[in-house]
Amino acid sequence: MIRRVKSLIKSKLATGGAENKKSGFDIIGDIHGYHKELVDLLSSMDYKKEDGVWKHPSRTAVFVGDLVSRGPDSRSVLKIVHDMVENGSAYAILGNHELNMIGYFTLDKKGKPCYQPPPSNILQLERIRAQYAKNVELLQSYVKWLRTLPFYLELDSFRVVHAYWNDSNLKLISETITEGRLSKKMIKEIFKGKTEFAQAVKQTTRGIELSLPDNLVIKDAKNVPRTNFRIKWWQEPSGKTFRELGFGNRFLLPNYTVPEQILFPFDIYDTSKAALFFGHYCLGTDPKIVAPNLCCVDGCVAGNGTLLAYRWNGENTLSDANIAIAPITL
Numbered sequence: 320m321i322r323r324v325k326s327l328i329k330s331k332l333a334t335g336g337a338e339n340k341k342s343g344f345d346i347i348g349d350i351h352g353y354h355k356e357l358v359d360l361l362s363s364m365d366y367k368k369e370d371g372v373w374k375h376p377s378r379t380a381v382f383v384g385d386l387v388s389r390g391p392d393s394r395s396v397l398k399i400v401h402d403m404v405e406n407g408s409a410y411a412i413l414g415n416h417e418l419n420m421i422g423y424f425t426l427d428k429k430g431k432p433c434y435q436p437p438p439s440n441i442l443q444l445e446r447i448r449a450q451y452a453k454n455v456e457l458l459q460s461y462v463k464w465l466r467t468l469p470f471y472l473e474l475d476s477f478r479v480v481h482a483y484w485n486d487s488n489l490k491l492i493s494e495t496i497t498e499g500r501l502s503k504k505m506i507k508e509i510f511k512g513k514t515e516f517a518q519a520v521k522q523t524t525r526g527i528e529l530s531l532p533d534n535l536v537i538k539d540a541k542n543v544p545r546t547n548f549r550i551k552w553w554q555e556p557s558g559k560t561f562r563e564l565g566f567g568n569r570f571l572l573p574n575y576t577v578p579e580q581i582l583f584p585f586d587i588y589d590t591s592k593a594a595l596f597f598g599h600y601c602l603g604t605d606p607k608i609v610a611p612n613l614c615c616v617d618g619c620v621a622g623n624g625t626l627l628a629y630r631w632n633g634e635n636t637l638s639d640a641n642i643a644i645a646p647i648t649l
Contacts, residue, residue, distance in 0.1 A: 342377045345643070346479060346596040347628040348616035349383065349414065350400075352390025352447075356626040357399060360645035364628065366408075373399060374408040378630075381472065383598035384414025384481040384524070388443045389621040394450040397461050404468075413468050414481040414598065415524040420444060422510050424462045425503060433506045466501040470523050473593075477631060482526035482599040483552050485586045488519035526567075526599060527552045527585050532578060539570040548572060549600065553588045553610050567600025567615075588613065594637060596629055611636045618644065 345364055350357050366373045366380070373380075382400055387393035403409035413421075422434025423444045436444065451458035470492050472479040480489075495516045496505065509517050528547045531537060537545045550556065551566045557579065561572035588595060594612045601619040607627070608614045614637050618627040626645040629637070 341379050343630060343632045344379050344381050344474060344477070345375075345628045345630050346381045346383060346614075346616055348618055348626060349385035349598040349601070349620065350387075350390070350396050350626060351385055351416070351621040352387050352393035352396055353620050353626060354390070354392035354395040354399070356620055356645045357396055360626050360628060360643065361399075363646055364630070364643055372402045372406045372408060374403075374406070380409035380628075381474065381479055381596070382409060382411040383479055383596060383616055384412050385416045385598055385617075386411070386414070387420055387447060388416040392450070393447045401461065401464060410472055410474065410479075411468055412472055412479060412481060413465065413470050413524065416443075417465050417468070418509065418520070418524060420447065421462055421465050421501065422506055424448075424458065425466075425506055427503065427507070433503060434510045466506075467499060470520065476633065476635075477594040477596065479596050481524045482597060483522050484588055484592075484595055484597070485519075485522060487586070488523055491516055491519045492523065522585075524599075526550075529564075529577070529581050529583075532581060535573070537570055537572070545570055551609070552585060553613055555587060556582050566609075567602060567617075569601070594631070594635065596631075606639075607642055608637045608639060613637070614642075620645075 347360065361373050361380070364375070366375045380403060386396050386400055390396070400409065400411050404411050419434065419436060419440055423432045423436060425433045427433055448458065470480070471484070471489050478484060505516070508514055509520050511517060512521060526549050528549050530547050531545065539545055548561070548565050549567045550564050554564070556564050556577065559577060560574050561577055562574045564577055565572045590611050592612060596614050596616055598615065598617040600615050600617050601622055601624070602615055602617055603619040603622065603624040607616065607618070612635070614629050616627055616629050618625040620626040625647070628643045630641045630643055632641070
C-alpha cells in the first residue's frame with residue numbers, strides 16, 4: 320500500500336534546510352501515461368535513479384497534471400511521480416484526467432462511481448484499471464494519494480496550474496478543501512458542476528471555454544460537432560476573431576470577430592503577474608511561450624507530439640532556450 324501524506328492545497332518552499340540547495344526547477348508537461356518518454360526526458364535532464372527514485376542533485380521536478388490516460392502505461396508513470404513527490408524530488412498538481420480517475424475509482428455509499436463518464440472516458444479509465452488487474456489495492460492507494468494533491472502551486476517566484484490561473488477561483492478552492500484532501504462529497508460536487516466551487520475547479524483544470532453561436536457549425540477531425548472552444552485567457556477578448564482568440568483547439572475556427580454576446584467576464588492573466596507554467600492545451604509544434612511570463616508545457620505527447628519541460632532558473636522573462644524535449648528514439 321502507498322504511504323499517504325497530507326498535501327497542502329497551496330504549497331511554498333521551505334526557507335531553510337535541504338530545499339535551499341536546489342538551484343532550479345524543471346516544469347514537466349502532460350505525460351498521459353507515456354512512461355518511456357518520461358524516463359527519456361528525466362534522463363536527458365540529468366536526473367538519475369537512486370534507491371528506486373528519480374532525483375537531481377540540484378533541481379526539482381514539477382508536474383503540471385494529466386499524468387494518466389491515453390498512453391500505454393499510466394501505472395508506471397504514477398509510480399515515478401508518486402515516488403518523486405513523496406521523497407522530495409518533485410511536486411505535482413492535479414489535471415482534469417486525474418480528476419476523472421479520482422471520480423471514477425472513488426465509490427459512493429451505494430458502491431457506484433462518484434463520476435459517471437461518457438463512453439470515450441470510460442474506455443480510457445478501464446484501460447487504467449486493467450493495468451492494476453492483479454493489484455486492485457494498489458490502484459485504490461494511488462487514487463487516495465491523488466486526492467491529496469493540490470490544484471496549483473506557488474514556488475519561489477513562479478506559479479503552476481493545469482489550465483487557468485484565477486486568484487478568486489484558487490482562493491475558493493483553498494477555503495473549501497481544508498483537510499488537505501478531496502472528500503467524496505467534494506468529488507460528487509465537482510462532477511455535478513452546479514456550485515461555485517465546482518466551476519472554480521472546472522476552470523482551473525480545463526481553462527476558459529466559450530460557447531459557439533448556434534448558427535456556427537464546426538466539426539473536428541473525427542467529424543464530431545463542437546459546441547465550445549478554448550481561449551487565450553491572458554488576452555483581452557473583445558474585438559478578436561475566433562481564430563485569434565482560440566487556443567489549443569483541435570479544429571479550425573473562423574476568421575471573423577467573436578460576437579460580444581458569447582463573451583463573459585474572466586480575469587486576464589497579464590504580463591504584470593508572476594511567471595506561470597501550465598499544460599492541458601496539447602500544442603504540438605505551436606510556440607510554447609505564449610507571453611513573456613507564460614509557458615504551456617504540453618507538447619501533445621499523446622497526439623504524436625513530444626514530452627517537454629521548461630528548465631526555470633529564476634528568470635522573469637521566459638526563454639525558448641530553456642525548453643527541454645524528450646529525445647526521440649526509433
